[in-house]
Amino acid sequence: MSLEKKLRDELHDTAERLALDPGEYGRAMERGALRRRQRWGLLTGGALGFAAVLVLANALELGGDDPQLGTLLSGAPNTTLATMPPATTLPSSPATAPPVTVFEQALAIAADDGIAVLAADQGSTFLSSDPFYQSISWAISDEDGGLLFTHEVTPLPWEQGTLMRLPAEASQPIALVAPEGGGVITPLAVEEGSVFYRLDDLGGHSRIMAVGLDGADSREIVGATPLMASAAVADGVVAVSLGGECGGYLFYATTGGPLPTPEWASVCGPGIQNDIALADGYLFTLSDIDSQRQLVRIELETGEQVSTPIEDGWQVEAESSGRVAVGGTEIRVGDYRGEAFVETESFLGRNGTFALLPSLVLAANPRLGSGMGELPCTAIDVPDPTPPADLPEAVADKYLLVFSLAKSCEMEQLGALILADDAAFTFGAVEDPVETWVRSARYGFDVMSMTVRILNAEPALSAGIYSWPAVHVTNSSEDWSQLSGLLSAAEYEQLYQYRDEFGYLGLRVGIAEDGRLAYLIAGD
């Protein structure tokens, strides 16, 4: 039997033994609906009769105006995001001070589509990030009424992976520190006016760093460490757990320098793989004891351990003020000072990393990203060109429309045009043209500006599509020469190097003879 046949048979046989629970359709769609509504979310303030209600600008989207969704979800439990959070709306001053919303003891969940703030009575508020950068990877309290967070894809103009701070009452975040050399920052905790964070470099090493909440006084607390599994900060102590064959714990002072390793922590043992938390002189982690998942509390001084069984799926994720948050499908917060975990508050479950917030003071309409007004695009003030005389009227109209929209950076309208015409705009899986262009600009390629320039080249007709620039079709020296006058020397060189092998692979615009936009795309 050939290897291919054997492989095919084995994969099919193995797959046949894998079964997925049926009947998940409704639940999956409910999640999709919830996410969609949260994206356009609602922020309401006021509770128990307090009158003030703060509604985000696009709250009208909440009307459930998706007929397909309405049909699919008919009969499903009604999920309302407009639940009043346990918030107090402070009286605004008669001048211009914006209204703020104060949360006492809430939970921040960093998620794909922003930050959810959950209060203990299960009310919720959703902080929407820039619609093109929706992935929030971490969020913690700044211990002063604000948030510290990172994006998975950081909006312009900030560098990728920048640690952001949304101070109390602020409507825009500020950048604290960006990772050097493409590393990843994970905020851990705030102590005495400094945020301590983990910095993973691309070489597999991790450091613990600190920086002031104003972005000043950056310093290294723990040097480059391989196999750092987890880290926690509390009460002047940094704890680090190590993976590998001989793992364990290391301790450092938040002022810098190692602390003596307790005897109990210096024994070489199997690496620690779970998150750790520090609180009240104890270290918390999870362990499998007697084939059961247990929440373990280790007294730092003595190494004395006590543990209590927990339900499957719980994780030690965060700590604050001597309380440990654990979560599964539901997030439960409680005290673990004795030998048992005593739940004190429960929160509606939601996917994402989470942290306790002792307080949060939100401005009326805070943003976590750069905002639509700062889309990375350079509007070019040039007159609209005259279309070539022999273009069909429908083609000329579309040509002028695309030119005009690109010139004025009207990405949303151009994106809608692309979707309406079913034009190709990417070879990847990104499903939104504007997102594609913003991501391109994030890496220095301004599609709008380039569109304006290539539409100044001559088109060529091929297979019923008028294509700009003509060199994409002809690959002729004459057309390459014309292109050189439209691009910078660096842009031209970058494209020209592939002429013999692939031809022109730069941005091109294609309009079909019937006026349909066929493509606005770059690459191969």
Next chain:
Amino acid sequence: MMAVDTGEIPVIRFSAGTFESFYQSTRQHVFRALALTLGNSDLAADAVDEAMVRAYQHWRTVSTYDNQAGWVYRVGLNWARSRLRRRKRELLSEAPPEQSAEITFSDPDLERAVMGLPIDARSVVVLRFYLDWSTDEVARALGIRPGTVKSRLHRAMADLREQLGVKQ
């Protein structure tokens, strides 16, 4: 789902239509493909559900794709890889044994060889030999060139032959 008989093993194809019919006909197969690729059925189950939610959110666009299942597979794979990166603290001392043990072949040598392939190569192998997609279909699903699919497949098969001591 439409199965086309090409011999001993049906080629798996997916039909377009409403999202619900797409979901019902596709989810199990994409889940299995992801499980075989990731070596972990729990992660694959989460990944396919996440990808399906995104497909629903953007169904107007996704429904126009030639290979909608390929899009879901790719989104699920990227999501799972992102999740693994996020949880890399748990994986620093190599993947927990139970993760790779979840997917068990009847031939342990073949299992070891397949799971030893880089995930990019494994994804090509799974799409080609489990879903029986053509080179072009695999390329569109993964967003890579057909030539890259061929070279990855060639290298993967060479690796498997070497691991298993099979002559060309």
